[in-house]
Amino acid sequence: MPLDFRIETTSGKARAGRLITPHAEIETPVFMPVGTLASVKAIPQDTLEELGAQIILGNTYHLYLRPGVETVRRMGGLHGFMSWRRAILTDSGGFQVFSLNELRKVNEEGVTFRSHLDGSSHFFSPESAMEAQIGLGADIIMAFDECTEYPADRERIRSSMELTARWAARSKKHFEEHKHEVPWVTGAGKNHVGTAAVGCAGERQLAGAAELRSAGQPGAAVPTQSEQTQSLFGIVQGGMDRELRRESAERTIEIGFPGYAIGGLSVGEPRELTREIVESTLEHLPADKPRYLMGVGTPEEIVEYANLGVDMMDCVLPTRAARHGLLFTSEGKVSIKQARYAQDPNPLDPNCGCQVCQRYSRAYLRHLYASNEVLAQILNTIHNLSFYLDTMRRVRHSIRLGEECGFLTSVWSRPKP
C-alpha cells in the first residue's frame, strides 16, 4: 500500500493523525514548505530536517522547465536529485499554468502555454502531467486540473469543473498504467540508471534512511518492494459555488483517489468566502481520507483550517515573506526592515526556540536585511518556517488534548500596536 492514513484523535471537526508515505511518516495536520525548484528557497536540506519538515512540495511546471524531468528522473527522482530523504508532494502544473494568464490556451485535450523564462511553447495534458510527475517521483502527486478564475459565472464554473472531472479520470487512468515507472522502484532493470546516478550521495542517503528506520526513529521510512509506488490525489474545483463544489467532490470521489485536495481557492476572493467554501466542501469529502487544502495561508488561517478538519496545507507565504523581511512571531508580524529595530537587542520572538531567535538580535537581523546580505534571507526563512511548523505542532497537540486550537487567533486578529 503506497499510502496509509490513520486518524488517531479528533476534536470537534479537527483531526490528528499520521500519513505514511514511501519516504516518511507524517504527523497531520501538516504544513508543507514549498520547494519550487527542488530547493526550499534559501535553506539547505539539513536545516529543513532540523526544523522537522517531514514533507515538502515541488512545482512540476517549474521543474519541467528547469532542470527538466528527464534530468531529475536520471538522478533517481527529486529525492535523489535534491538529496531529500523524507516525503515530497508535487502539484500537477495546472495552477502554475493557470497563473500564466495571457500565455496559455485551454482545450479539451490540455493546455498550451508559453514558458515564463524564454517564451517557448509547451503543452500539458492530464497524461503528460502524470508522466512528468512520475518522472519527478514525489510520494504524492496531483491530478491535472483547471483552476477556475475568480470571479466567474455559474455556467463557466460548471464547464470548468466538468473539464477538471474528465481530466481527473484521464489522470488516474494514465497513472495506474505507468506508476511502476517511478524512478525509485528497486529491482527493475530499467531503472538502474536512476539508482546508480545518485552516486555516492544517493547511496549515503539511502543508507542514512535505513539506519533511521532500524533505529525506530519516526519520520523516516524506506520504501520496500511492496510499497514502491506514488499516490495520486484528486482535486475538487467548483469555484465559489457551494453546490458545484459538492458535485465536484462527488464526481472526484466516484473516480476514487487515496486523498482529496480542495483547489481553486486563494485566487482573489474575500477570505470569509474562502472559509465558507472550505467548510462546505469538507462536508462532502470522505472522513477516512487525507484532505489537502492547496495554497493557504497565514499562520492564523492554517490554524483555522486545521480546526475545520483540513489535514494538509502548503503556502509560499512563510518563505516568500521572509525574503521580503516580513516575519511571523507569537506577538504578531514584524517588518524587520524598520528603523525601530536598528538598535533592538532582543530576539525576534521571545517565545520562539528556533536557532535564529536563540542566537541573533533584531538589530542584527535588521542590519542584514538593510545591507542586502544573503544571510538575511537564510535566517528569516529559518525563523518563518520554524514558526509555521511549530504552529502546526501546537495545533496537533491541542487536538490531542481535545482543545480548540485558538492560540493564535487572539494575537493575530488584533491590529499590531
Place this chain on the structure above:
Amino acid sequence: MPLDFRIETTSGKARAGRLITPHAEIETPVFMPVGTLASVKAIPQDTLEELGAQIILGNTYHLYLRPGVETVRRMGGLHGFMSWRRAILTDSGGFQVFSLNELRKVNEEGVTFRSHLDGSSHFFSPESAMEAQIGLGADIIMAFDECTEYPADRERIRSSMELTARWAARSKKHFEEHKHEVPWVTGAGKNHVGTAAVGCAGERQLAGAAELRSAGQPGAAVPTQSEQTQSLFGIVQGGMDRELRRESAERTIEIGFPGYAIGGLSVGEPRELTREIVESTLEHLPADKPRYLMGVGTPEEIVEYANLGVDMMDCVLPTRAARHGLLFTSEGKVSIKQARYAQDPNPLDPNCGCQVCQRYSRAYLRHLYASNEVLAQILNTIHNLSFYLDTMRRVRHSIRLGEECGFLTSVWSRPKP
C-alpha cells in the same frame, strides 16, 4: 596579556603554532574568512563554526557605514552584534578607502573620502580608525596605513611608506590611550550598556563559550579580567621596492607591535613579484611574532606563502568566487555553471569531506546555480571555505611532519584538462 603566540614546530621557513586571543585559540598558519559586513556572506555563524573557522575578518570601512560603529559598540562589539564567540580581526579601513580611487583625498592628517553608498563625505585618521576599531571590538585590529598604488616611482613609494610609519606611531599612541574602552571589558561601569544590550543572545553566547572552555575544548577562550584588551598589529608598506620594504619593516618594528602585517600587495603586480616581496620582507620581521599577509590568495598561493613563513592570511576569493559558481577542488577549479555538469551525478570533489560534497551532486549544484537559487550561494560558499580551511589544516599537518607543503602545487599549476 592580550595575545600569546607560540611557534611549536618549524619546517624550512614554515612555522606551525598557536595564536591565543581573548576569544579563541587559533592554530597557525591560519586562513581567515572575510565577513565584511558582520556576516561571512551566505552562511550562518553555526555553519562557520562547524567548518572550524577560529577567526574571521571584518571590514571597518563597511561596518563604519553600515550599521555604524556606535550600534555595534552598544551590542557588545562585533562579537555580541553578530553572535560570533570566536576571534575576529578588523582591518583599519585604509585599504578599503584606497580602493575608492576618485572618491578619496589624502593629507598628513588622514583621508577624506566619499561613501560608495550615498556619496556622503567622511574622514579617517589614525586616531578615528583606532576609535572605530576599538568600538567594533575585534581581538586583533590594524594600524591605519596608506596602501601605495602600483605602479609607483621610488620617491612616491618612499613618501607613502614614511606617511604609513608616522600613522603607525599615531595609531599605537591612540590605541594605548583608549584600549580599555573595548566594549567587552567587564567590570567597568561604562560598558554595562554594551553587555546588557546583547540580551539573551549575548548571555547564551558567553555561557556557551564558558562551557566550551571548562570542557577543555580547543578553539574557545573566554576573556578574563587580566586579558581584556585587543591587540594592534603594525603594517609594513614599501611598494615593490625591497629596500623600502626593509626600511618600513625596521621602522614599524621600532614602534613595536605584537604582530606585523605585510600590506600593499595584490594591487595589480605580477604574482612572481608578490612572492619576491613577501619572501624578502619576511626576512626583516621578528621570528617570534605572528606575520600576517593581507588579502591573499588562491589555494596554491596560501600554501606557498605558508611555506615561506606566513602565519595568517585572508582573502575574499573563496567566498566571492563561490557566489560566481567558481569552485576549488582537489582536482582543480570547477566552473559549476557549465552545461557539462548538468547530468553529472558525482560529488563536486570526491576527496572532500564537507557537507556539500557528502550530500549533493554536481548536477544539483549546477541546477541551483543555473536557476539562480539562493541555495547555490550557500552550498558553494560552504564548499569553498571548507576547501580553504582544509588546505590550511593539511599545511599545518605537513609542517608538523616536517614536510614541504607541496600537495596542492602539482594539481594547481597544471592547466585543467
